[in-house]
Amino acid sequence: METRDKSPRRLRGALRVFWRGLREWCGDAAYEQYLRSRTTRLSTEARLTAEEFYVERVNRRYSRPNRCC
Amino acid sequence: MKRVFRVAVWTVVAAAGAGALAKIALHRGEPINAMWFVLAAVGCYLIAFRFYSAFLAARLLVLDDTRATPAERLDDGRDFVPTNKWVLFGHHFAAIAGPGPLVGPTLAAQFGYLPGTLWLVAGAIFAGCVQDFLILLFSIRRNGKSLGEMAREEVSRRGGFIAQIAVLAIMVILLGVVALVIVNALKSSPWATFTLAMTIPIAMLVGLYLRFVRPGRVLEASLIGVALVLFVVVAGQWVAESPSWAAAFTFSGVALAYALIAYGFAASALPVWLLLAPRDYLSAFIKAGAICCLAAGILFVRPNILMPPLTKFIDGNGPVFAGKIFPFCFITIACGAISGFHSLISSGTTPKMILREGHARMIGYGAMLLESFVGVMAMVAACAMRPGVYFAINSPAGIVGSSAEAAAHTISGWGYALTGSTMTDLARSVGETTLLNRAGGAPSLAVGMAQIFSSSIGGPRLLSIWYHFAIMFEALFILTVLDAGTRVGRFMIQELGGRVWKPFGRTAWIPGMLLSSALIVGMWGYFLYAGVVDPLGGINSLWPLFGIANQLLAAVALVVATTILIKMGRLRWLWVTVVPMLWLVIVTMTASYQKIFSANPRIGFLSFAQTLAAQLLAGKIPPEKLADTRRIIFNQRLDAAVTAVLALMILVLIAEAVVQWYLLLSKREPATLHETPYVATAWGENYSGLAHGDD
Numbered sequence: 001m002e003t004r005d006k007s008p009r010r011l012r013g014a015l016r017v018f019w020r021g022l023r024e025w026c027g028d029a030a031y032e033q034y035l036r037s038r039t040t041r042l043s044t045e046a047r048l049t050a051e052e053f054y055v056e057r058v059n060r061r062y063s064r065p066n067r068c069c
Numbered sequence: 070m071k072r073v074f075r076v077a078v079w080t081v082v083a084a085a086g087a088g089a090l091a092k093i094a095l096h097r098g099e100p101i102n103a104m105w106f107v108l109a110a111v112g113c114y115l116i117a118f119r120f121y122s123a124f125l126a127a128r129l130l131v132l133d134d135t136r137a138t139p140a141e142r143l144d145d146g147r148d149f150v151p152t153n154k155w156v157l158f159g160h161h162f163a164a165i166a167g168p169g170p171l172v173g174p175t176l177a178a179q180f181g182y183l184p185g186t187l188w189l190v191a192g193a194i195f196a197g198c199v200q201d202f203l204i205l206l207f208s209i210r211r212n213g214k215s216l217g218e219m220a221r222e223e224v225s226r227r228g229g230f231i232a233q234i235a236v237l238a239i240m241v242i243l244l245g246v247v248a249l250v251i252v253n254a255l256k257s258s259p260w261a262t263f264t265l266a267m268t269i270p271i272a273m274l275v276g277l278y279l280r281f282v283r284p285g286r287v288l289e290a291s292l293i294g295v296a297l298v299l300f301v302v303v304a305g306q307w308v309a310e311s312p313s314w315a316a317a318f319t320f321s322g323v324a325l326a327y328a329l330i331a332y333g334f335a336a337s338a339l340p341v342w343l344l345l346a347p348r349d350y351l352s353a354f355i356k357a358g359a360i361c362c363l364a365a366g367i368l369f370v371r372p373n374i375l376m377p378p379l380t381k382f383i384d385g386n387g388p389v390f391a392g393k394i395f396p397f398c399f400i401t402i403a404c405g406a407i408s409g410f411h412s413l414i415s416s417g418t419t420p421k422m423i424l425r426e427g428h429a430r431m432i433g434y435g436a437m438l439l440e441s442f443v444g445v446m447a448m449v450a451a452c453a454m455r456p457g458v459y460f461a462i463n464s465p466a467g468i469v470g471s472s473a474e475a476a477a478h479t480i481s482g483w484g485y486a487l488t489g490s491t492m493t494d495l496a497r498s499v500g501e502t503t504l505l506n507r508a509g510g511a512p513s514l515a516v517g518m519a520q521i522f523s524s525s526i527g528g529p530r531l532l533s534i535w536y537h538f539a540i541m542f543e544a545l546f547i548l549t550v551l552d553a554g555t556r557v558g559r560f561m562i563q564e565l566g567g568r569v570w571k572p573f574g575r576t577a578w579i580p581g582m583l584l585s586s587a588l589i590v591g592m593w594g595y596f597l598y599a600g601v602v603d604p605l606g607g608i609n610s611l612w613p614l615f616g617i618a619n620q621l622l623a624a625v626a627l628v629v630a631t632t633i634l635i636k637m638g639r640l641r642w643l644w645v646t647v648v649p650m651l652w653l654v655i656v657t658m659t660a661s662y663q664k665i666f667s668a669n670p671r672i673g674f675l676s677f678a679q680t681l682a683a684q685l686l687a688g689k690i691p692p693e694k695l696a697d698t699r700r701i702i703f704n705q706r707l708d709a710a711v712t713a714v715l716a717l718m719i720l721v722l723i724a725e726a727v728v729q730w731y732l733l734l735s736k737r738e739p740a741t742l743h744e745t746p747y748v749a750t751a752w753g754e755n756y757s758g759l760a761h762g763d764d
Contacts, residue, residue, distance in 0.1 A: 024152065025159045026350065028288040037146025051284040057147065058346040063560050063576070064215075065236075065413040067349065067553045069169040069243050069404055069619065 030057055079119065086112015090190075093378070094183060100373035103449045106182075107367065110190055110445045114438045117194040122202065122434040129634070129642045130206050132426040137750040139212045140422050149213070152422040153758040154431060160422070162436040163353050164414045165201070166360070168247055168511075168547045169404025169619075170444035175510035175517075176612060177401045178451040178459065179389040183378035184398045185448050192399070192406025193441030196649035200623055202433030203630040203646065204412045208420035209429060210744040216416045220629050222743040223636065224726050231722045232625050233561070236413065238715055239618040240558045241589070243410070244333070245596025246611040247547045252325045252601055253509035253608070254540055259318035260305035260500050260533075261540045262325070266318070267301040268348065268545055269332070275347035291350045295358075298351060298545070302538050309500055322601040329551070330594035336552030337559050337586040345552050352549040359518075359542040363446050366521040376452035376459065381483065388464035389508065390609045391671035396660040400616030405444020407649065409622025411437065424758040425750070450517030451510075457487030458495060462513040465606030466506040476505055500533030508606035511547075515539035558589035599704040602697060605671065610708055613664055617657050617712060621719045624653040628726045635733050636740040654723065661716040665709045674709035678702045 023029040031050050034040055040047060048056065089109035093101060126132045143149040152160070177185035208214055214222070217236070221229025255262045275294040279285065308314040320328070336344050385393040390401065404410070415433060423429060451459060460483070461469065461476045469476040473489035480487045496504045499519060504512060519535035527535070560576060562585040567574015573581045600607025627650035634643055667673030670680045681702050684690055690698045732738035 021153060021156050021159075023288060024156045025163075026287045026291065026353065028286060030150075030287075031285045033150055034146035037144050037150070039145040049284075051280065054279065054285040055340075055342050057285075058341045060147065061418070062341045062345050062349075062553055062556055064417055065410070065554075065557050066164055066418055067167060067550050068165045068408065068410045068414055069167045069247065069550060069615075 027057075030054075079116070082112055082115050086116060093186065096378065100375050103367055103372050103374055103453060106186060106374070106445055106449050109186075110442055113190050113194060114442065117198070118435060118438060121194065122198065122430050125199065125202060125434070125645065126427070126430045129639055129645055130203070130429075132206070132429065133747075134425045134427045134754075135749055136426055137748040138209055138423050138425060139420065139745075140424060141750060141752065142748055143212065143421075148418075149421045151424050151758045154424060154428045156758075157419065157422050157424075157428065158432050158436055159357075161414065161419045161432050162439055163356065164418065165404075165408070165411050165436060166356065166440050166443055167404065167550050168250065168543060169408060169410075170440050171447040171514055171543065172250055172510035172612075173402040173616070174405055174444045174448040175451040175514045176389055176463070176608070177398050178376055178448060179380060179382050179387040179463070180394055180398055181379040181383070182374055182376050182448060182452040184383070184394050185402055186445060188399055188402055189405045189441050189444045189448065192402070193437055193444075196623070196652070197405075197407035197411070197441065198434040198437040199645060199649060200407060200409075200626050200630070201411050201415050201437045202429060203633075204626050205415040205420055205423075205433035206426065206429045207630065207633050208416035209423055209426060212745050213421040214416065216412045216626055216629065219416065219633075219743075220625065220722075223632050224629060224722070224729055228625075228629075228722050228725055231718050232622075232629075233565070235618070235622050235625060235715065235718060237558065237561045237565070238711070239410065239615075239622055240554050240561070241592045242596060242611070242615045242618050242711070244551055244554045244558070244589075244593035245600065246608070246615045247550055248326070248329050248333075248593065248597040249600040249607050249611060250509040250511050251329065251544050251547050251551075252322050252597070253507050253606075254511040254515070254544055255320070255325055256322045256507075257319055257503065258501055258540075259315040260309035260537050261544070262320060263308040263314075263318045264298075264301050264305040264537060264541045265544045265548070267304075268298055268351070268541070268548070269344070271297045271301070272344055272348040272351060275351065276343040279347060280342050287350055290347070291354050294347065294351045295354050298355065298541065299538075302541050303534060305537055306500060306533065323598070326594070326597050326601045329597065330590055332548075333551055333555045333594070334586055334590045337555040337590065338583060341556070345556060348545075349549050349553065352546040355542050356546050359539070360443055360446075362522065363450065363518055364442075366518075366525050367446060367449055370521050370524040372449070372453040372521060372524070374449065374452045375454065376456050380456070385669070385672070388460055388468045390612060391669065392613065392660075392663065396656040396663070397613060399656045400613055400620055400660050402444065403616045403619040405441050405447070407620070407623050407653070409619050409624070409626055412622065412626035424752075424756075447514055450514055450521060454513065454517050454520065455485075455487070455491075457481070457485040458491065458516070459513055460485060461487060461492050462504050462507050462516065463510065464506065465508050465604070465609070467604040467606070469506070471506060473503075473505060498529060498532050499536035501536075506606070508608040510608075511540065511543045515543065555586070555589055555593070558593075559585045562588050599700075599707075603701065603704070605677075609671065610674070610705070613660060614708060614712060617660050617664070618715055620653050620657045621715055624650055624657065624719055625722060627653065628723060632726055632729060632733075633742070635730055636742045638740070640734075654719075657719070658716060661712050664712050674705040674712070678705035678709075681705075 031053050089105045092105050140149050140151040174185050217229045217232040220232040275290045278290045383394050457480050460480050469479045473492040477487045477489040515536050518539040519532050522535040523532045563574050600611045627646045631646045668676050670677040733740050
């Protein structure tokens with residue numbers, strides 16, 4: 001009985017982990033990661049908006065080799 | 070008891086892998102099933118990962134999970150972002166897996182399935198994975214420094230400069246050759262051209278959505294984009310069936326080359342968020358999906374391999390490209406076995422995101438194993454089609470003729486049965502007017518993939534849709550490499566130019582940006598144009614040049630790794646990098662020599678130029694072809710010069726490194742490592758890094 005109760009919870013947990021992983025893999029969660037980062041939390045400078053962060057991120061990302069042959 | 074069980078399991082895995090490998094190596098006669106390839110590759114990969122990578126991690130590199138990585142120490146939420154192991158594995162794999170592991174094995178299939186498959190598996194295990202793993206770890210211990218910076222610090226200043234120039238040269242050749250692959254896939258194909266052209270406005274739409282509507286919501290924007298891309302794959306059929314629309318989207322190779330050059334310039338000069346980034350997001354999702362579909366398709370269909378283990382073209386007279394198995398098989402298959410370009414990724418974004426040193430084993434070594442498996446799947450897809458069809462698609466008109474009957478006659482004469490109607494029917498069934506003379510690997514791979522997919526879903530009715538889906542998938546991520554590479558090349562030119570004249574180095578300065586974009590596009594565009602007008606199909610000259618350049622960069626990475634290992638005092642295990650480095654130097658130097666000096670005009674750049682010059686002098690060239698012939702002669706001499714310069718640069722770097730090794734080993738110079746000092750991690754053992762900051 002107990003095992004049966006645990007199964008949906010485990011499945012939900014696994015799906016949640018997969019969803020988080022997918023969002024982090026594709027860059028969907030990048031702004032949230034930026035807000036959570038230690039430097040951002042401790043910095044006295046104004047935080048970037050989601051739009052500013054996105055533009056800055058893609059500019060930086062595509063200024064060095066990031067796709068191979 | 071557990072130990073006995075573990076030993077039993079690994080013994081079974083080893084026996085299965087070795088047995089399957091023996092089966093594909095020794096099999097003769099009847100077609101062999103593709104499952105043997107899967108079993109051999111997976112068995113070897115599992116053993117290599119379990120034992121060889123563990124040895125590298127424990128004995129050679131002594132990975133230390135208590136040591137804080139740059140992602141922990143410098144966490145800024147931008148470049149340095151602590152990332153979960155599996156998420157970073159996906160990132161790293163998406164970054165290293167480009168068109169190379171698909172196109173290279175497809176081209177090398179002209180030797181038969183055996184040489185390429187063995188090189189894919191062994192090359193990855195002993196060379197490619199080692200390079201990626203070591204460079205990743207060394208970069209982690211140097212705050213994510215690039216290969217060029219490490220070469221400058223650990224080998225010599227000149228070493229760093231050579232690495233930088235080599236990267237730029239490789240970039241130019243790479244972009245030229247991948248653009249040629251697209252041109253050969255799209256020429257005279259309105260369906261494929263329409264589909265790929267439509268991905269540009271779709272990417273811009275996604276870019277606008279991500280910038281203004283829902284900033285940074287990559288997942289939902291990409292899903293919309295992927296749905297639209299799949300729709301235009303289907304809509305391409307309506308375009309191909311409409312005479313007026315089909316005419317509007319039917320282009321010659323030269324016209325497509327000009328269009329790609331203009332596109333490359335625009336992608337480099339336009340804001341990244343508008344075209345480049347959204348295209349990359351779409352490409353990443355479609356790439357992941359298509360590779361999973363191909364793996365599932367092979368497992369489901371279990372096709373028979375119709376290509377023999379060795380073809381008659383091991384003698385060096387292959388129609389796809391000329392040259393014997395040694396050295397040409399080993400430079401044709403670069404990315405699936407070892408790719409120097411990977412060292413740029415391993416010393417780029419990945420080391421700045423890794424959570425623990427221990428993860429470098431799975432991400433550096435493991436991701437390369439997966440890429441090698443992609444190469445094996447491409448080999449299976451290419452070899453599952455009838456050899457005659459394979460050669461008809463991949464051979465240039467100059468060798469097999471430009472009509473179906475002529476091609477069938479020539480190819481049947483080689484011993485690979487083919488009729489003209491087979492090619493006509495096949496072209497019709499995939500929605501094309503012709504599939505002949507499409508050198509470059511993309512169309513034949515697309516036919517192979519489409520046959521596997523349609524055997525799983527839809528049957529022959531959906532063959533044309535699957536073919537164009539496969540072409541779109543290949544062309545989409547080749548275009549991503551093209552625009553991302555053009556932009557990075559632009560920055561490299563600006564950085565080099567900035568040393569001479571400072572304002573040129575400012576990436577935001579518009580005249581500098583336009584000039585450097587024009588320069589990089591002009592350079593790869595020249596190689597592309599030369600390939601398009603080449604009577605031998607272009608791939609014959611350009612793909613080996615790209616392979617040589619890429620493998621030379623791998624040799625640079627292994628030279629840097631060897632120097633660091635000497636400084637670390639790991640002399641006993643130096644063979645780990647020295648053996649693959651020596652192999653690469655031997656392969657690339659032999660290939661360079663043959664490409665420059667071979668007396669066979671199909672191999673040697675200079676002898677081909679000389680043959681044409683002699684024909685020119687003897688008045689054997691028709692007047693309307695005089696200008697083209699002079700251009701081809703110049704291009705062949707240019708290719709020879711580029712090959713010579715690349716080989717010389719690497720020889721200089723190796724000479725410098727050998728002097729450095731002598732000084733270090735004879736204790737005439739202190740072994741100064743430029744690692745960052747040890748800092749203990751503050752994270753607990755179970756910290757996974759997923760949704761970093763929540764924990």
